[in-house]
Amino acid sequence: MLDRDLASEVLIAARRKGGDVAEVFVEERSSTSIRLDDGRVEELTTGLDRGAGVRVFQGTTYGYAYANRLDRDSLLEAAAAASAALAGDAPGAVVDLTDRTGPGTNRAERAASEVDAATKVGWLRTVDEAARAVSPEVAQVTGIYFDSMQRRLIATSDGRWVQEDRPRIRLVAQVVAKRGDVIQTGWQGPAACAGVEFLDTHPPEETGRRGAERAVAMLDSIPAPAGEMAVVVANGCGGVLFHEAVGHPLEADAVDKEASVYRGLIGERCSSELINGVDDATIPNGWGSYDFDDEGTPAERTVLFTDGVLQGFLQDRMRAARMGTATTGNARRESYAHPPIVRMTNTNILPGETDPEAIVRDTAAGIYVTGLGGGQTNPASGDFVFGVSEGYLIEHGEVTTPVRGANLIGRAIDVMRSVDAVGSDFETWEGVCGKDGQGAPVGSGSPTLRIGKITVGGTGV
């Protein structure tokens, strides 16, 4: 995408005012998206995106400039613009660029580019048919297929030369079910950094069926109760809770800006001792996985909690240098149009030893959460909210009536302390996390968990 001599020239230009590190990020991304809606293939879009971003930083001051042209003049202009952020006047050196190779975490067995569009359209038809087959109450189905191949090159003034290709695939079913005046929705959207072989283990029929089952189940729902109660979070769902409530405050940029409730708590037991949590970018074909982060640092499995004790934060190069520690390889960017920032990858609570069915059985009253629509957190105060898309009442140890319109709200530290059961099962969930105007594909995972007491927002008072 860029030859080494030109990369060096751009890095030298970016360091004309010095700085700790200069970096150039080059990207080429081809993508296909197909949307089937209302029983029809509405739109098939293909795109080719490419561009380069140049960054130079000193301490935590950085300049970033990008262009979607890759010629020498454009790159040198970007380098000059980025370097304007620094105040120094002593130019910095650029070390010889040497290849780094990774383990191939996200290998695609069958590349999506080798599959014709008609086959992809066929998968969407299967989603549509499977969803409509669930019930005559299924009123509308939207199926979305997406694949992309991102080719990246990262070169840095301290000698990194990293090339990595990342394949992505996702199939989504959004289902609307209707009974009289009651309308409910269901969603299912498995995703991976993989080729089309991913659909062998996550078949389109299952995606359509599961989305429809969620929507139809909610037709019987009653308004969720409001107030504090016990909540059992099914396997897979707790990962998002962990991501929102705990993961964001553990990102080093929040910590550095003193905008994190976990600041100063490393080595402290600030979760239930049942909690063991990691952020792991090395999971093969994981939605948030890679060989190298977007600064060219090898991916890591970073332990966040061991038996409830906080072990460390998620770092990029700028924050790690400021805090006198090592980067954990958590610098990510949406595209060449964005500077890297500290992000999660695949954030998981590890399984415990309790039979998940026993967790429900031992709960006298509360809510059982089996689907969620995402959440939001305020890292500084630790307040978070977490929307429940599929939930049920628990009455006398049994899962009973579905509930709608619920969310969970709490403070990160209090809620993680009140986890009193961790199941032996485990499931993942794939989403897109938004931060500072950038979207990043993230995985999360968890066993079945019980939170002893948390506020449920509903309308039933």
Place this chain on the structure above:
Amino acid sequence: MSELRDLVQAALGAATDGEQVEAYAEEERRTEVSALRGEVEGMTFAESRGVGVRVIRDERLGYAWAADPTEDEVRAAVATARANAALAEPDASNVLPGAAAVEPMPELYRAESASISADDKVRMALDLERYTVSRDPRVTKVDLAQVGDEVSRVAIASTAGVDQSYERTDGWVVAVTLAVEGDETQVGFSFTIARGLDQLAWEPIADEAVDRAVQMLGAAKPETAKVPVILDPFAASSFLGVLAGALNADNVLKGRSLFADMVGQEVGAPAFTLIDDGRRADGPGACPFDGEGVPSGRTELFTGGVLNGFLHSTYTARRAGGGQRSTGNAKRGGYKSAPGVGTSNFFVEAGERSFDGLRADAGGGVLIMDVSGVHSGANPISGEFSVGATGRRIDADGSLGEPLREMTIASTLPEMLQGVRAVGSDLRFFSSVGTPSILIGEMTLAGV
């Protein structure tokens, strides 16, 4: 480097018999500067351009786009879009709009704003941060102090006769503060946007961000109850996106809107009027024409609580039938996507009541200052929502009392709109959505 209009003309030149071709080109030049601890935190310069092509052949639609393409690459995108169209299903509503008279909006571009130097923006960001941390002893740091601006140009042309272009400038300021007392930290946010940075007063933004954080110190969790609620413009604006989804004709036509069968009904209370107006030049969402070249218009979606209709593109208008015309609301998320239905300046019409007057009518209730989790907690299809909230108690005499956190508000959109008792005079835009403070008779508040 080709001009945008040359790029779109290249696409039209590649059209073959029996098809309609439309090309949309845009370019942007954006600068953002943020300051932290008295230094520049980050400076970002962004330059991008791209072209998106729609091809309609035998009533089938295909789309392709390319970043910074040459004219040859634009012609190649036409061929790709044509191939994509062959795989889509025919839909008689797939038609490009024809030429229409567009009244230009030259006031959207300010040469003075486009020529502000990078050094001036750096100075402004540093001043913003320094001023923000000097206002209150409990606010000694910011989470974000940023200024940004953008110059953008759009050109669109089609074989159906559209040939339009325009340019605009935008400038904005964001301040996010951290107020600390003991081991408690609270966050305050403020934002404003105008035609250019030289049009903005940033001191009030800093003051407001400080005030909103400091007010929340000592916040407690309230008891669960049904109470009168005032949504301030920050909180109320969060719901407008959900309303926009439910008023989008595409969702209506496909059974994804709770408002589908309610046209002509009194869905909301008489105090509630909701408007989309792309020609309101002082709104950030102003534009002379929409994402397919149809002139922007003014659509009253709700008048005195009565639902009048929905927002339409050419496609949804044709599909709806009954003489429906596009409201000029075909919107794109940039050149990478074909137009869907979206909003321009989407706002709740201001009333005549002052904020103080609204509070006097809400004694014993709660002022909601921020809501969170709307993207997951509010459902534009069923209309149900349950979202996290922060705010303050409104005492019996209408004065503001104890700050509140860790609570949720829940209701349905129709109940909330029916419950609107009064609307304030303090209309304020946040990006392209705007709203004044809104008093709602009763909502469920969940806490302890």
